[in-house]
Amino acid sequence: MPGDRTNLPRLALHVPEPQFRPGDAVDFAGVEIPAAGAARRPDTAEAAGEFRDLAYTLVRVLDENGRATGPWDPKLSPETLRRMLRSMALTRAFDERMFRAQRQGKTSFYMKCTGEEAVAIGAAFALDRDDMCFPSYRQQGLLIARDCPLVDMMNQIYSNTGDKLQGKQLPIMYSEKRFGFFSISGNLTTQYPQAVGWAMASAAQADTRIAATWCGEGSTAEGDFHSALTFATVYRAPVIFNVVNNQWAISSFSGFAGAEATTFAARAVGYGMAGLRVDGNDILAVYAATAWAAERARTNQGPTLIEHFTYRVEGHSTSDDPSQYRSAGEPTAWPLGDPIQRLKDHLIGMGEWDEERHAAMDRELAEQVRAAQKAAEGNGILGHGLHQPLDTLFDGVFEEMPWHLREQRQMMLDEETASGRPWDRK
C-alpha cells in the first residue's frame, strides 16, 4: 500500500558527543599514537597520490624518552633547538602575562596558545622570513619567532598610543607586514583563500616566495576551507595549509568538524593534495613537515595540508570557561604531553641543556616580558582615556575620505565638544 512505511526501520540522527564531560575521569587510551620514527618520509617530488598513508598516521620525531628518531628527524643544531625552545618559552611567558593583564582590567580580551606553541614556532623556523603567513588568532608564536618586538604586540593589545592599528582592532588581531604576518580577521577561515591568492600571485610573478596559512579544526567546516583547497590544487599554488587540530572549537569537540569519521589531513586526499598528519606537540615533527611542504611548494609540486594533532590546554579565550563543557583532567592526561617539556627533555638528553639553564632562561624571559609590559603600559592601557587622535576613527575606510565621512567626522568632533567629556585630551 503506497505511503505505508510502518514496516521500515526508524531513522536515527547521530549527534556527536565528546568522550568526557565535566567531572568525568579522563582516559585517552583510545587515542591512537603511532611510535615516533615509524612514519616514512617520501621524496617531495612524488605525486600527491603517492603518500595518502601519511594522512592517517602521525609523523613523530621525539619519542617518549625525548630522543629524536626516524626519517623525519631534521637533525637541527643544538643552537637552533635552543632558539626554538626559547621562542616557545617566550610565547608562553607572554601569554601568561597578557592573560593576567586582561584579568587586571588592563585590556578587554586575550587568547592564549598554551600547549600549541610548537605549531607556530616549528613552522616559523622552517619557513623563510619573507614567506607570507596568513594566521588565525592563535599563532602569536609566529611573531615571537620572527622577533617582533613584544612591546609592539602589547601596544596592540592595549590599544594605546603605540598601537599602530590605532586602536581599531580587537586585541590580538595583529597586522605585521614587516614580519610577513597578514592582518588577522575575526571572520574564521577567510585567510585560507587569501593565502592561496597570495601564493598564486607569487607564482604568476615568477617569485620564489611561498605562503602558509593556519586555521583550527573547527574552522575547516567553513566554505572558505573547501574553496581554498580547490583553488590551491587547480593552480598548484605554492601554499601550505595548516589545520591546528587542538580538539576543541570553543565548546564543540572536534567531532563537530568531522573528526569522528576521518582525520583532517585526510581532507587533502580528496583534493588530490599532499596531506601530512603530525604530532603537533613535537616541534621537530612540525619543523620537518613544514620544511617538506615548503620544499614541495618551492619546487612547483603544489600545496600541502598539514594537520597538527595537539590539544588546547586553556580556555578558548579570556571570555571562556572550559570547566563548563569538558573534564578538567583533559589537559594533563593528553598523551602527547607538553611541547616545551618535550623539547627541553630532548636537549637535556643530548647533553645540550640542563635544569639550571632552563630555570635561568625562564627567569630571563619573565623579566623580558615584564620590561616590555612596563614599556607598553607607558603608552597607556585600554580604558584610560583616548590614546589616538579622535578623528583617526575615520582614517583608512577609503584611501581618500569622501564627503559623507568628512561630515560624520565633524559630527563626532562636535559631539565631543558638546558632551563636555573631552575624549581626546586625556
Add this chain to the structure above:
Amino acid sequence: MNMIQAINSALDVVMDRDATVTVMGEDVGYFGGVFRATAGLQAKYGKTRVFDTPISEIGIVGVAVGMGAYGLRPVPEIQFADYIYPALDQLVSEAARLRYRSAGEFTAPITVRSPFGGGIFGGQTHSQSPEGIFTHVSGIKTVTPSTPYDAKGLLIAAIEDNDPVLFFEPKRIYNGPFNGHWDRPAENWSRHPAGEVPTGYYRIELGKANVVRAGEAVTILAYGTMVHVALQTVADMGVDAEVIDLRTLVPLDIETIEASVRKTGRCMVVHEATRTGGFGAELAALVQERCFYHLEAPVERVTGFDTPYPHSLEWAYFPGPVRIGQALKKILKD
C-alpha cells in the same frame, strides 16, 4: 562600441598599461566570458593574467583579496550579480575592511565586475539588483555605468582605484539603450552618441554624477538601465525633467544632486532593485535632509516591487514607463 566592447576595451587598455592587472572568473579565460566581455584577452596577455576559475564565488573573491595583498590589481568577475552572495563574507568582512583594520598595511585594490539588473527574462536568479546590500558596507565603492562611453571610463578608473570597487554592469543595455518599451524593436548603441568610444585610455572620475538631461520641473535620480527608461518617459510625456545618472553610488555626488533639487523643487528616485531598504531610500533621505525647504512635493520612489524577480510577469514587475509616468503625474500635481 556596444557596452561589452567598451568593457573589453577598458580591460585591454588597462592591462596593457599595468602588468599587475589580472582578470579572473568563471569562463572568462579561453572562452572570453559568457557575455564576451573578456574575449581575446587571454590570447593577448597569457594565462597567468587572464584565467578561468573554479565555480566558487568565495574562492574567486578570497583569492583576489590575497592577490591584491601581494601587490597585484585583480579584476574578478562574478558571472551574475545574483551569484555574488557566496562571496559576501569576503567582500564585506575582508575586502571592505582590510585597509581599515590593518591601518593601511594591507589593501584590497580589487574591482569586482558583475552583470546585474533585469529586463531580459532572467527570472529570479539572472535579474537581481543587489547594489543596496553593498552601498550599506563601509569601505566598498559601488559603480554602475549606463553607456558604453561611461562603462569604459568608469571601469578604468575603478581598476586604478586603490579601494575595492563593485562594478555592476546593467546587462539589459549591453547591446543597446533599452528605454523600457519592451514591445518596440530594440535599439543598439551604434546610433547613440555614447556608443562612440575612444580606443585609447581615458578615465571618468568615480564619485561624479552626469546630468544627462537638464530640466526645471523635477529631478530624476537614476542609474544603469533606468537612466534610459526615465529619459524616454519624460520625452514621451513632455516633462521638463532634469535626469541625473548617478554613475557612482558610493561615494555619491551629493553636490550635483543638491544643486538640481534646489533648482527643481521636486525629486524622484528610480531603480530596478526592490523598494524596502533599497538605495533609493538613502537617496530620498539625503534629499529630504539637505533640500527640505526647497521641496514642493514629497520625494517619490519608483522601484521594483518587494518580491523576488518573476519570470513570466517581468513587465508587470519592471519599473517601466507607466510606473514612472504615474509617479511623475503625482509629483508634478502639487
